[in-house]
Amino acid sequence: MAGLSTPEVPRQARDGSVLPDRIAQRDEAPPAAETADWAVAGLLEAATSPEPVRVEAWVITVNGQEVVAVATRAEAEQAIAEIQTEYKETVLKDAATVEQLQFLESIGVVPRQVDPAEIRTKDEAKEVLRYGTEKRIFYTVQRGDTLWDIAVRQGLTVEDLIAANPGIEPELLQPGQQISMTVAEPYVHLASTEVQVYTERIPFPEEVQEDPDLWPWQVRVIQPGEHGEREVTVRIHRQDGQEVGREVLEVRVLKEPVKQIVARGTRQAPPLGTGQFYWPVQGSISDGFGWTGRRYHNGVDIVAPPGTPVHAADSGTVVFAGWQGRYGLLVQIDHGEGKIVTYYAHLSKVAVSPGEQVERGQVVGYVGSTGYSTGPHLHFEVRVDGRWVNPLKFYP
Ligand SMILES: [Zn+2]
Known part of the structure; x- marks a missing residue:
């Protein structure tokens, strides 16, 4: 990612070096009395030593690793739930049924005392979980830009940009479109299974009949073909939106195709001149x-x-x-x-x-x-x- 800086906080948090580890893990918020005790202790500490101030926060963990802190437990839980909801609304929007949607990682929420500077908003926390950073950098597509131009100007490769923008269609860039310049290193991954039902055309078969009255270069349609239609039910497995597997569950023919019948000539060209002339007209x-x-x-x-x-x-x-x-x-x-x-x-x-x-x-x-x-x-x-x-x- 030459030329672009990514915030250091979440990356350091990934190895636990920034987030404090002094308070034992608890499932619930501390009782009020304890909070008060701690608040007093904190004030004393602040008055007597250069130790940073610590505040109550909730930290989202991924496979046991502390990743990002938010102010309240509700915000932490909302951030996690919204990642799933947004995936459902974008990736699974065409699904008839969502059979499964789950994180591949085990995700938890734990209370911690943290430096207030470490606390992120709910939306920032979502960005960190999904992209590895809360500050993705975007580029706005200008008229005439190609993905290659943009990559060269930003010191990136086209592959970087495609990785940073899953689903982007390089041939269909629109002026004003926002392109992420930050290759995601997500903490969380979603796996889903959905059932989709769609209809598709059934191509019509063609039957060729020989016609001795037509020349070989003549083709005559005796019966025009008509496409059929079928309803296909599939189960699609995805990981982070990308299809990783598909099973056809049912194919139902709605309309049979009508075969096309064409006549193709087999008539032999007459030999060039017999030499024996036919009188052209009676008279x-x-x-x-x-x-x-x-x-x-x-x-x-x-x-x-x-x-x-x-x-x-x-x-x-x-x-x-x-x-x-x-x-x-x-x-x-x-x-x-x-x-x-x-x-x-x-x-x-x-x-x-x-x-x-x-x-x-x-x-x-x-x-x-x-x-x-x-x-x-x-x-x-x-x-x-x-x-x-x-x-x-x-x-x-
Ligand atoms: Zn004449």
């Missing part, structure tokens, strides 16, 4: 591939009524599905790491999303006339290595 070719008079046509146009389903020419991955300028609503399918890509343009509606795996013949959209189009038709385009190829080459 007739109105415009072929290549130079047709004034313009170069980079695909084939297939006329069909609006809303006619448009099928994927081969299995693959949707790389685009949405609006794209002249193409209007467009679906692009990659059939093999970008090597072969098919385009389905001017759709009235798309039926797939980017990233989706599609199979050969799967409906990917519907015929429309969106974008640069003069009537309902499918503009079907095939690119190999980024270059336009006549789609009809894939339909031998």
Whole structure:
């Protein structure tokens, strides 16, 4: 405890060197006559010698050792009782039943003649019994302080401060909070046994079902789980507030949890392109591939009524599905790491999303006339290595 002084009185009292030992131990206060005799003797003594004045007091003993003196027997007994009451009110506040609360030491109260300077108030006596000193030193937490800062400034270690402040939460220091700088060396220790009853959540179990219609990255909750609740009765053993043992006496389920059921896909991704193309839409070719008079046509146009389903020419991955300028609503399918890509343009509606795996013949959209189009038709385009190829080459 560098830099901090602790009062010497109680520590010296611990070895009995300060408290007088001249009067034999008695259980009760001396009779009035004896007190009067003693008072006279004391006065004579004071008048004739430098011996200090002694007064009647009551000393609290711990395991037979005289620890601290108070003026009256009632104060001594109150100090002892209040230590227990305060422990009950703080440490055992959540207890349903306190089964046991006792000092580990044997505590007594004996009358003694003492130097008046040795007499402590009831509250000081409690501090001495609980912390080994009646003058604990406190520090008031300032904004921004950490326990480490405070320890360094006071020449202490963080461990000292934690020992001096049982139950302190170093991460939750509040400005204005009082922190004891005095590591307790208590004369008395309390042991307690309590029964506590509390409720807690029961986590729900999860059941996974395989679903061949879902892709492996798709998870669907079929039945959402619900936490249950249980009431737990425990017996807790403590020493000076610290839990030293716990027994579970009873667990009563108040509400059973509801298991969560999820479906996880097991569907196999289709192979990249079979090479055998599926004709994308029922209809007739109105415009072929290549130079047709004034313009170069980079695909084939297939006329069909609006809303006619448009099928994927081969299995693959949707790389685009949405609006794209002249193409209007467009679906692009990659059939093999970008090597072969098919385009389905001017759709009235798309039926797939980017990233989706599609199979050969799967409906990917519907015929429309969106974008640069003069009537309902499918503009079907095939690119190999980024270059336009006549789609009809894939339909031998
Ligand atoms: Zn076209």
